[in-house]
Amino acid sequence: MNGKVKGISGATVQVTLPDLQIGDRVFVGEQRLTGEVVRLDGPVATVQVFEENRGLGVHEPVVSAGGPLTVQLGPGLLGGIFDGLQRPLPGLRSTGGDFIAAGSTRLALDMERSFELKPTVRPGSDVKAWQQVGTVTEGHIDHPLFAAVPGVLSEISHGPWTLDRELGRMQDGQWLQGWHSWPVRAARPYRRKLSLSRPLVTGQRCIDLLFPLLKGGVAIIPGGFGTGKTVLEQTIAKFADVDVVVYVGCGERGNEMAGLLDEFSQLQDPRTDRPLSERTIIVANTSNMPVAARESSIFTAVTMAEYYRDLGLDVLFLADSLSRWAEALREISSALEEMPGEDGYPTYLNSRLAGFIERAGVVETMSGAEGSLSMILSVSPPGGDFSEPVTQACLRVSGALLMLDTSLAHRRHYPAINWTQSYSLYSSEAIRHFALEHARWPELRKQCRSLLQREESLREVAEVVGMEGLQESDRLVMRTAEKIRLDFLCQNSFSDDAFADPETTLTRIERLIDEHVELTARLDEGVPLSEILKEAADATG
Amino acid sequence: MRLAEHRYRTVSGIRGPLLFLEDVLSARLGELVRITDPNGQSVEGEVLKINGSQVLVQVFGDTHGLDVGRTEVAFADTVKQAPLGQGCLGRVFDGSFRPRDDLPMFVPERWAPLTGRPINPVARAHPQEFIETGLSSLDVLNTLVRGQKLPVFSCAGLPAREITEQLLRQSRLPGEGEFVLVFVAIGLTHYDYHFYQQTLEGMQSRFVAFINLADDPVVERLLAPRLGLAVAEDLAFEEGMDVLVIMSDMTNYCDALREIATAREDLPGRRGYPGYMYSDLAALYERAGRIHDRPGSVTMLPVLTMPEDDITHPIPDLTGYITEGQIVLSRELHQKGVYPPVDILPSLSRLMQHGIGEGRTRGDHRELANRLYRGYAKGRDLRRLEAVVGRDGMLAEDREMLDFADGFEREFVHQGDDRRGIGESLDVAIGLLERFREVLP
Ligand SMILES: Nc1ncnc2c1ncn2[C@@H]1O[C@H](COP(=O)(O)OP(=O)(O)O)[C@@H](O)[C@H]1O
Ligand SMILES: [Mg+2]
Secondary structure (H helix, E strand, O other), rough: EEEEEEEEEEOOOEEOOOOOOOEEEEOOOOOEEEEEEEEEOOOEEEEEEEOOHHHHOOOOOOEEEEEEOOEEEEOOOOOOOOHHHHHHHHHHHHHHEOOOOOOOOOOOOOOOOOEEEOOOOOOOOOOOOOOOOEEEEEEEEEEEEEOOOEEEEEEEEEEEOOOOOOOOOEOOOEEOOEEEEEOOOOOOOEEEEEEEOOEEOOOOHHHHHHHHHHHOEEEEEEEOOOOOOOHHHHHHHOOOOEEEEEEEEEOHHHHHHOOOHHHHHOEEOOOOOEEHHHEEEEEEEEOOOOOHHHHHHHHHHHHHHHHOOOOEEEEEEEEEOOHHHHHHHHHHHOOOOOEEOHHHOOOOOHHHHHHHHOOEEEEOOOOOOOEEEEEEOOOOOOOHOOOOHHHHHHHOOEEOOOOOOHHHHHHOOOOOEOOOOOOOOOOHHHHHHHHHHHHOOOHHHHHHHHHHHHHHHHHHHHHHHHHHOHHHHHHHHHHHHHHHHHHHHHOOOOOHOOOOHHHHHHHHHHHHHHHHHHHHHHHHHHOOOHHHHHHHHHHOO | OOOEEEOOOOOOEOOOEEEEEOOOOOOEEEEEEEEEEEOOOOOEEEEEEEEEOOOEEEOOOOOOOOOOOOEEEEEEEEEEEEOOOHOOOEEEOOOOOOOOOOOOOOOOOOEOOOOOOOOOOEOOOOOEEEEEOHHHHHHOOOOOEEOOEEEEEEOOOOOOHHHHHHHHHHOOOOOOOOOOEEEEEEEEEEHHHHHHHHHHHOOOEEEEEEEEEEEHHHHHHHHHHHHHHHHHHHHHOOOOOEEEEEEEEEHHHHHHHHHHHOOOOOOOOOOOEEOOOOHHHHHHHOOEEEEEOOOEEEEEEEEOOOOOHHHHHHHHHHHHHHOOOOEEOHHHHHHHHOOOOOOEEEEEOOOHHHHHHHOOOOOHHHHHHHHHHHHHHHHHHHHHHHHHHHHOOOOHHHHHHHHHHHHHHHHHHOOOOOOOOOOHHHHHHHHHHHHHOOOOO
């Protein structure tokens, strides 16, 4: 069906084209810019265009793609770098040059890449939908391939195989494909949700000890600019104990993406000794790319994350920053002249966000395996004010808050996680797990928290009476707490200390707390603090 | 392509910088138009919105003299383009790319749309070559690198101008290279303009200036940076030059954006600034960078004034969310006579990590910087305590830290007009830290 452009206001375009549905993908103008139908008024459809549309003229042609915006799913996504529409950026560069041109099309999957296909069923078997029929090796994972439909298998491919070839054939003549398309806005199905129980080890001492996360959980990291959201997200992307990482740079800096790409191609996964890029998918929609694609980028990314979850893997989804997504939603909504809610955000912000975050969790997949999708999302509150709508909406639907503090960041205390205001609702379950291997975990965590709390209140006292006015035992608490802050909570991402496994995390806090107990005992014996500290300093040399 | 030129006398309304046209056969988003008033005076404009045959045009420049009925609007069938090529070097233009230096227009070698196109993230080379600015507070603690965008956050009455001018004059690339300067003045006072003019003259022909003065049209405040960046991108990525872009004052830019947005009846966001200000600013700032396998670079030093000295105001706030750090000037340091009055604590260069150390600056750089931060942050904390309990109520080592913070400001941050090489700056740091070794191991 052919239609025409009738009106243009920024990225919002009015077109006349019959038989469209909300959510349909259309190609707009001579350049065939990708757009999505967002509103229908009689014969006129309103289309949100995902690409730069300056220069688009009225009367230019519009065609329907005959279905919604989709992503391609199949082996070969790992290691990929895509834009918000799942176009591979290296491919765009090789055909279109160093600057992104509108109207380029490239397929996400490499249809000619050769995989070694090992069938897991024999011809003649009766297979069910979602039953595994073969395996290919993708980087470090065994990538199962499933039958999309039930039937009796008549043929199955084996040996060197590419995605453009058929995977197998049913007796009724239907053939099986090794890849498929999926609408980005639709959550992928699973049999049922399972309860969260396994810890997600981030390698960040502060998080793993004080605010531990679970696989399948959702944590948010709000913080003003420069507080360390991006560095924290990227550090976790490197070291978290998961099989696959999907990282979305949503409306953020191009140079940060370049840095990430550089690092990930050079660094190795400490667990598999393979390049980190092999377990990672990056979606990059930088702040100067069109806002509609920014809005869709997190859906593009989360759909790919779900795909790997459905293979029975542990997937971590990181988005930096969710605020930019919400702002894109606001810009689109305002261009559509919808009624604004708080701070101009559309009133459906909360439900849209909740719907998205619900895609996290641990599931029994359609093929009966257990897969998890965890989310760690950064939030950029304007003016660093956490009462704003996006932070608040995120708080309601997430299980952990890692609040970054501007004053800590100014002191170069990184990660600048505020230990009094952050929390994790996953703590008790995670601690139970850690305690199985490290019996002292719960006790040391408690002591650590209590020392930090006491420091807080003692600091208030000291602001009145001065340090000289504090009792010696209190000054010892202040000293230990300072050590905990500097030697335990601080973790420089640009040093060898960037990653800590649970063992070293535990030994480190154990040492600090045990020393404190020892010194307190000496103090009780009547030895003056100055002498005790001198002894301690001499002992460590 | 249209076969015939489209001209209309169907203006139905004029509101602020906006022009409403009826019965237009064909138009493009962002299409350039030439608007001629009954006296033959003409200005440019561009298509903002199209609804069937109705077209909304944003006028670049003065709307005085335009009327309903006789004003003629001609459609160019193309978006606005900037003339490019080495001919622009050594020249001064206004916010509409008209010569401001009484010389004839140069002959362009190329044309390109003002808005540019986003650099493909995989084509970006991560910025990491150290730029020596000669200011210790930058070079040692907030290192600038080639391809970075690092704004100066100033307050009304602070010497941002002097600092900018100093950065212009004394920034050095590693090796032989010299910068070409693109200077974009936005709503500058005549007084400030004269100040910068002398610096430009001293740069021989290694500059291009776009000057929008305070009494020039407001719409040109939005155009000037785009012209400057189109030129900067061209000089950098087509001609292979290292370009330093200074844009001052971005607060005037944002205010112009708000003014125009209000005229367009766009939904106002925080403090009346439009909700798309983040995207708009990002479209400018993201044009800084370097590209794999190409010489040349665009480094940006935008300058803005924080209204009411408030860093949480939308202008500095959104800027800080986009740029790769910020240099924050402090009224308190200025009053203490420290020049440049750079407050180290809220200042940050996000790209510093890769630009320092052996082979870039010096092997001991990182460690020295960490010790300086640690000491100064602690000293600043203790100053609050000192204000309450007095110096005498404090531990001896805390008093030492207070002295360190003072020494840091007076000897390290303060340097008057002197230019310090990176080695010299690091040595000042070593000298200072040496004296406080007891408390700052
Ligand atoms: N964990 C960390 N270790 C060392 N430096 C850090 C760490 N987190 C942040 N930083 C410093 O702070 C700067 C800003 O961090 P970034 O993550 O970019 O902030 P945000 O994304 O919140 O604006 C970084 O460039 C780096 O210099
Ligand atoms: Mg960030």
